Amino acid sequence: MTAAAGRLIAGVDIGGTAIQVVLCTTELDIVARATVATPRGGDAMIDAAVGLIGELAAAQGAVVAGVGVGAAGVVDADAGQILVASDTFVDWAGFRVTAAISARLGVPAFLENDVNAFLTGEIAAGAIRGEADAVAIMLGTGVGGALWLGGRLFDGPHGAAGEIGHMPGFGDALCSCGRHGHLETVAAGRQLELRYREAGGAELRTAEIAQRAAAGEADAAGVFRTAGRAVGQAISVVSALVDVTTVVIGGGVSQAWDLLEPAIAEYLADEPPVSGLPIRIARSTLGKDAVAVGAASRVRRELGL
Ligand SMILES: [Zn+2]
Structure with a gap:
């Protein structure tokens, strides 16, 4: 239904108060975004993010090629797992984020620390390109x-x-x-x-x-x-x-x-x-989208899109 229809990349920013999801083209242009209050518990957080990705992709008539996640705390970016999380998160330390997303959506997923994703986003498509x-x-x-x-x-x-x-x-x-x-x-x-x-x-x-x-x-x-x-x-x-x-x-x-x-x-x-x-x-310059766009840029790199 839009020029962006086809393969899109999803970027997710999981914060203590809100989860921000963007869908980007392979050029990292944002075609849709949505935010939801962060629910309690790792599975609930992933369900909320995956739900938003599904809604946004359906509205665009597009297929999501992969999902990048930026999350607060210490993460194992290779294993796609949260290692240490602050007290604001329930059932999050130890959570296998990328495995949970891939199991629900059937596409590759990648995890980054949120500040690393912020920097990656600003270099890929923001203030310090x-x-x-x-x-x-x-x-x-x-x-x-x-x-x-x-x-x-x-x-x-x-x-x-x-x-x-x-x-x-x-x-x-x-x-x-x-x-x-x-x-x-x-x-x-x-x-x-x-x-x-x-x-x-x-x-x-x-x-x-x-x-x-x-x-x-x-x-x-x-x-x-x-x-x-x-x-x-x-x-x-x-x-x-x-x-x-x-x-x-x-x-x-x-x-x-x-x-x-x-x-x-x-x-x-x-x-x-x-x-x-x-x-x-x-x-x-990416503001609230920076972490999600940075996470999406990792997907682009990993999948060679
Ligand atoms: Zn200190």
Whole structure:
């Protein structure tokens, strides 16, 4: 029924609150998308994702060639299995995601960590298309990171490469991981809200604090400046180690781009990369679709589409 009819790729972003599904062409152009609240339990989550894929494909009159999934937590991308999941997920650690999807849909499925998928998506079809050496930073409830080096994802021997959210050296506040002073404690949404209250501010969400900062309130502007400078510091450390040329930033906190970006740039002006070359700082252009599109791009690569 549409020009896209034929073989499409499904991309799925499984998050703690919502599951986002996109159907893409093999050029990674999105032809349909849908979102559903994340149900409890691994089987229920897969049923919800597969249900949406089936509905979207039927509406397009198309066949799905394969499914890519980006999921939070530590994943075994080769085995298609969740290894470690946060407390928000029920019956998810140990879940064999790709086997469950293939059993239901009869097509190949692939699993990635969500931040790795975000970075892959922005390189394949987003803000930093075609870059060979980049780092992704997701400023959400927590802070996630991922590395792309020499034209491919680098996730390290334990899948933990690029986890800059838990890099130390940013004060002494308690981190979600139980340790102190990690980047996440100044740059994640929930933590930024805590820092604002500690500065004497009201109990507000990140977006509301951003509005106050934009209106000129000093304490509100201060927490974003601290967050932005901390992200700049993390970028400086990463570039000193692996010489990345490009950074892509996403996640809910990055909605306050006009507050964050100047502080990141300010830090990098104070501490320029040893290469002497500027680092490109880009805001995600795929937004809420980035993880799903990145997961779909893995399917394209694996299946040679
Ligand atoms: Zn931590």
